[in-house]
Amino acid sequence: MRGETGQDVPCSPAPAYTRAAYFVSDSTGITAETLGSALLANFPGVDFQRHTIPFVDSVAGARNVVRDIQSASEDGTDPIVFATVKSASILHEFDVSGAVVIDLLGGHLRELEATLGSTASEQLGQFHGLGDIEHYFARMRAVEYAIEHDDGQSERALDIADVILIAPSRCGKTPTTMYLALQYGLLVANYPLTDDDFPSDGLPRTVTRFASKCFGLTTTPLRLSQVRHERRPNSTYSSLAQCTLELRRAEDLYRRNRVPFLNSSTKSVEEMSAVIMQSMRLRS
Amino acid sequence: MRGETGQDVPCSPAPAYTRAAYFVSDSTGITAETLGSALLANFPGVDFQRHTIPFVDSVAGARNVVRDIQSASEDGTDPIVFATVKSASILHEFDVSGAVVIDLLGGHLRELEATLGSTASEQLGQFHGLGDIEHYFARMRAVEYAIEHDDGQSERALDIADVILIAPSRCGKTPTTMYLALQYGLLVANYPLTDDDFPSDGLPRTVTRFASKCFGLTTTPLRLSQVRHERRPNSTYSSLAQCTLELRRAEDLYRRNRVPFLNSSTKSVEEMSAVIMQSMRLRS
Numbered sequence: 001m002r003g004e005t006g007q008d009v010p011c012s013p014a015p016a017y018t019r020a021a022y023f024v025s026d027s028t029g030i031t032a033e034t035l036g037s038a039l040l041a042n043f044p045g046v047d048f049q050r051h052t053i054p055f056v057d058s059v060a061g062a063r064n065v066v067r068d069i070q071s072a073s074e075d076g077t078d079p080i081v082f083a084t085v086k087s088a089s090i091l092h093e094f095d096v097s098g099a100v101v102i103d104l105l106g107g108h109l110r111e112l113e114a115t116l117g118s119t120a121s122e123q124l125g126q127f128h129g130l131g132d133i134e135h136y137f138a139r140m141r142a143v144e145y146a147i148e149h150d151d152g153q154s155e156r157a158l159d160i161a162d163v164i165l166i167a168p169s170r171c172g173k174t175p176t177t178m179y180l181a182l183q184y185g186l187l188v189a190n191y192p193l194t195d196d197d198f199p200s201d202g203l204p205r206t207v208t209r210f211a212s213k214c215f216g217l218t219t220t221p222l223r224l225s226q227v228r229h230e231r232r233p234n235s236t237y238s239s240l241a242q243c244t245l246e247l248r249r250a251e252d253l254y255r256r257n258r259v260p261f262l263n264s265s266t267k268s269v270e271e272m273s274a275v276i277m278q279s280m281r282l283r284s
Numbered sequence: 285m286r287g288e289t290g291q292d293v294p295c296s297p298a299p300a301y302t303r304a305a306y307f308v309s310d311s312t313g314i315t316a317e318t319l320g321s322a323l324l325a326n327f328p329g330v331d332f333q334r335h336t337i338p339f340v341d342s343v344a345g346a347r348n349v350v351r352d353i354q355s356a357s358e359d360g361t362d363p364i365v366f367a368t369v370k371s372a373s374i375l376h377e378f379d380v381s382g383a384v385v386i387d388l389l390g391g392h393l394r395e396l397e398a399t400l401g402s403t404a405s406e407q408l409g410q411f412h413g414l415g416d417i418e419h420y421f422a423r424m425r426a427v428e429y430a431i432e433h434d435d436g437q438s439e440r441a442l443d444i445a446d447v448i449l450i451a452p453s454r455c456g457k458t459p460t461t462m463y464l465a466l467q468y469g470l471l472v473a474n475y476p477l478t479d480d481d482f483p484s485d486g487l488p489r490t491v492t493r494f495a496s497k498c499f500g501l502t503t504t505p506l507r508l509s510q511v512r513h514e515r516r517p518n519s520t521y522s523s524l525a526q527c528t529l530e531l532r533r534a535e536d537l538y539r540r541n542r543v544p545f546l547n548s549s550t551k552s553v554e555e556m557s558a559v560i561m562q563s564m565r566l567r568s
Contacts, residue, residue, distance in 0.1 A: 004535065019400070027558075028552075028558035029558060030467075030558070031318050031319050032340050034318065035315050035388065038315055038389070040427045043396065055559075056379050080396070100399045111327060111384070111386055112326070118329060120326035126542060137514070140459050167562070182463055182466060183314075271311070271315055274314070283336055
């Protein structure tokens with residue numbers, strides 16, 4: 001079973017050596033971690049030992065981190081520090097420590113200052129702050145809506161849904177729903193396609209009125225069988241025959257009803273969300 | 285009510301002018317959007333018109349985007365393009381278009397090549413790819429676990445939880461739970477503190493055995509009253525007196541039982557998650 005998935009993942013050469021990589025931030029560290037990891041992914045030959053250190057917002061705090069980093073690096077190679085730290089004096093502590101500092105903000109701020117003709121404000125930690133409180137409420141409401149409408153549990157207020165994801169069991173509806181809700185504040189319901197839905201040519205009764213909001217997911221039979229096997233090993237539900245049948249019926253249903261759909265087998269939740277938002281014109 | 289929250293959000297001067305900002309990516313656009321927005325937050329005097337354009341992975345695609353950008357920019361100012369695009373030829377299309385291009389990857393890749401002594405591989409779109417399939421399964425499982433255990437709905441398998449969030453209703457348990465599950469694959473249950481839990485000095489019965497996994501949330505009475513008012517206006521539940529009482533009791537309970545806790549009133553879901561992971565030593 002793993003063979004099928006294995007084909008999607010390119011084989012990397014065995015890492016030649018290890019190197020410490022630190023994601024250091026005066027806020028949550030999420031941006032440093034995300035962009036730093038994206039950059040490191042380009043060097044598959046190195047085994048990076050990763051550490052995220054959030055909330056480094058004082059020179060004293062930076063000195064503590066530098067001390068920890070130095071005592072941890074025993075093999076003589078300089079650690080790499082990806083920094084999203086706004087204060088020049090905090091950043092300076094890392095610069096003089098001997099680490100290779102990749103400053104993910106500073107250079108770009110200078111570029112922006114040049115084009116905007118103004119100076120960057122010096123408000124620490126506003127990057128991931130509460131920000132727009134209405135947006136925050138929208139995300140909270142969206143997560144609650146997603147939980148209420150997970151797996152077809154509720155028919156309430158489907159008319160205000162931004163998207164209704166439909167798919168057979170275990171095609172990735174739930175994580176995609178949660179990501180769209182939490183990241184973008186979108187109201188997303190999801191609805192399972194079961195054998196009951198297939199005798200007819202139309203969409204399931206509950207979502208018929210909202211066909212234009214529907215987006216379908218599919219996957220490959222082998223992948224679906226693998227994922228279902230995790231839940232119910234050696235069952236009809238997880239058999240390759242059943243998975244093949246359900247996916248073929250689901251794709252037929254999407255095509256007959258002009259429901260856009262995508263194959264989730266080689267896509268991350270983030271990628272699926274981006275495709276769905278683009279397809280449903282939910283992104284500015 | 286809005287006054288209290290209003291105090292948390294610094295007043296910005298009225299934007300002096302508008303400027304178009306594009307987040308362009310050969311993958312989902314999430315990194316470009318996150319870091320680009322973080323950078324733009326330093327220029328509160330400008331009203332940025334933001335657009336995210338994912339999956340720009342060919343020169344032809346880039347030319348289409350450039351055409352759209354140019355036809356949209358009628359006021360004579362050059363748009364700002366934040367790019368996470370690996371291909372030099374794709375990036376070149378934006379460079380020659382007259383836009384101000386902030387290349388979020390290229391410069392840093394050169395820095396890494398210099399320190400690592402090797403050349404970045406040229407695999408397009410691997411940044412947000414399926415990546416480690418085990419990690420993907422872990423996230424899916426974590427989201428399902430979070431839904432099952434939302435709001436104290438299930439007592440099953442609490443022993444395998446990484447964290448159990450406890451708090452009075454509407455302090456931010458659910459979005460924080462979902463974020464930890466989806467972003468980090470952590471198993472997070474959450475449990476409401478109700479009036480029933482307060483006559484005793486101990487933790488609620490269900491979580492007593494797992495005290496070391498518990499993390500508490502609190503907020504300010506005014507903020508809680510505001511949030512509850514959204515759900516049930518003019519009720520005892522949303523009254524300032526009731527909110528004050530419940531929060532005081534909850535904080536007493538956290539202190540008595542040595543449960544670490546934080547105040548969610550001025551923190552984003554991302555910030556709360558980072559604090560919780562650091563406090564519970566769930567991050568490398």
